[in-house]
Amino acid sequence: MEDVKLFGLWASPFTQRVIWALKLKGVSYEYIGEDLGNKSSLLLQYNPVYKKVPVLVHNGKAISESMVILEYIDETWPQIPLLPQDVYLRSVVRFWSKFIDQKTVDMMRFFRYDGELQEKAMKETLETLKVIETESQVGENNFIGGNTIGLGDLALGWVAHTLVAMGDVIGVNFITPHAFPNIHSWMTNFLQIPIIKNSLPPHELTLEYFTQKRKMFLAMGKQEVVDHHHHHHH
Amino acid sequence: MEDVKLFGLWASPFTQRVIWALKLKGVSYEYIGEDLGNKSSLLLQYNPVYKKVPVLVHNGKAISESMVILEYIDETWPQIPLLPQDVYLRSVVRFWSKFIDQKTVDMMRFFRYDGELQEKAMKETLETLKVIETESQVGENNFIGGNTIGLGDLALGWVAHTLVAMGDVIGVNFITPHAFPNIHSWMTNFLQIPIIKNSLPPHELTLEYFTQKRKMFLAMGKQEVVDHHHHHHH
Numbered sequence: 001m002e003d004v005k006l007f008g009l010w011a012s013p014f015t016q017r018v019i020w021a022l023k024l025k026g027v028s029y030e031y032i033g034e035d036l037g038n039k040s041s042l043l044l045q046y047n048p049v050y051k052k053v054p055v056l057v058h059n060g061k062a063i064s065e066s067m068v069i070l071e072y073i074d075e076t077w078p079q080i081p082l083l084p085q086d087v088y089l090r091s092v093v094r095f096w097s098k099f100i101d102q103k104t105v106d107m108m109r110f111f112r113y114d115g116e117l118q119e120k121a122m123k124e125t126l127e128t129l130k131v132i133e134t135e136s137q138v139g140e141n142n143f144i145g146g147n148t149i150g151l152g153d154l155a156l157g158w159v160a161h162t163l164v165a166m167g168d169v170i171g172v173n174f175i176t177p178h179a180f181p182n183i184h185s186w187m188t189n190f191l192q193i194p195i196i197k198n199s200l201p202p203h204e205l206t207l208e209y210f211t212q213k214r215k216m217f218l219a220m221g222k223q224e225v226v227d228h229h230h231h232h233h234h
Numbered sequence: 235m236e237d238v239k240l241f242g243l244w245a246s247p248f249t250q251r252v253i254w255a256l257k258l259k260g261v262s263y264e265y266i267g268e269d270l271g272n273k274s275s276l277l278l279q280y281n282p283v284y285k286k287v288p289v290l291v292h293n294g295k296a297i298s299e300s301m302v303i304l305e306y307i308d309e310t311w312p313q314i315p316l317l318p319q320d321v322y323l324r325s326v327v328r329f330w331s332k333f334i335d336q337k338t339v340d341m342m343r344f345f346r347y348d349g350e351l352q353e354k355a356m357k358e359t360l361e362t363l364k365v366i367e368t369e370s371q372v373g374e375n376n377f378i379g380g381n382t383i384g385l386g387d388l389a390l391g392w393v394a395h396t397l398v399a400m401g402d403v404i405g406v407n408f409i410t411p412h413a414f415p416n417i418h419s420w421m422t423n424f425l426q427i428p429i430i431k432n433s434l435p436p437h438e439l440t441l442e443y444f445t446q447k448r449k450m451f452l453a454m455g456k457q458e459v460v461d462h463h464h465h466h467h468h
Contacts, residue, residue: 049333049369063325065332072325091297091306098299099283102336135283 004029005057007043009036010201011209013104013158014066015054020154021070023195025077067101070151082150093145093152096136100155103128111166111210112217122172129180132156139182142189149193153186157196160187165206169214238263239291241277243270244435245443247338247392248300249288254388255304257429259311301335304385316384327379327386330370334389337362345400345444346451356406363414366390373416376423383427387420391430394421399440403448 006022006029008015022029034043034053046055046062055062056069058076063069074082083090107128110121136152138144144152159175167174177184191197200206240256240263242249256263268277268287280289280296289296290303297306308316317324341362344355370386372378378386393409401408411418425431434440 061322065329068325068328075321087309088295091302094302095299
């Protein structure tokens, strides 16, 4: 009997990658939603280094870091492989998975700010999207590195979902056919996969979540500005 | 006939990881040293995203990012595997490889500064070493995740070599048996592997390189402070 538990946060792009992989592989699992304001002692025990979701616990053994978890899932349940057979193509997919994973947090920075800071962070987000658009050959096949969904697509998946919701909240449409034709056509393919489509949280719920989050960030930002001024003048 | 080329910089921790892996595997390769002040057009063509060494070119196909290259090498030349057989242990090694890889640049920041900035950056370096010391079980076996050298050890290898040289330049001994007993015993094991020992650049050369580098960083730092003042007052 397999015992698979996933500690996650439903709105987290990093958690969603793991959910998508488990569902694509057809692995049953128990989902444990974490309250990030009050993390469970189990989460802290399972991920002492980062103290972050997602954590996958398979037969009592814990694995952290979404991309490490995806490689573990792919090796443990080899059906519907997430990496190509060809060794060189595997390295291409790993390169882009790593690139996207490393940029994910920075690409969401614009959402924390308004005004000049937002504009500056947004410029960086657009620059990163441009690199993905022009260098990753995302438009050459249906998916990154081939015609079936894999590691790179699961890494980039948040752009088709979380980034869209964040854009909706602040009134920006990032992935248009005009601005990013390759990413746009990839996004269409990605969202057409039944398992992806059916496991995305409802758009209204996501929108509500990020609307609240945005209010919180802006309130925090104003607080930081005040703190900064105090710090400067004392 | 295999055609393997490595574009690198002899003193770069990221290049050294790849050299160690190729030598451990017994792969013959042509080494092309890059001048970072005047990068070759081939390097820019092979690594358009980062424009950085190391780049491995195997039969005309280029792979960038040291950790991606190491996985490619391990899959292409399976002799002397760099990852354990056990899937869970593989994920443990991948987790620590990723952790160490992501921290490498930040862990070297102290070397750019003196005074308060150096102290602050050094504190971060020591905190990261502490995490590796206490959480990675680096002292439980001879190497990270087992008793043979692998991906995690190649990622951490720069601590046994570059960090020691940087410490020598500024007069700090980071890895003492007292401060980091586990990392210290790992380092002893690592440096005893003949292929590692024999492929390290001579210590005097490394010391000379980082002594020059240090002078350059401090001159740049003073320049930055001047620029910053100008910026502030105009």
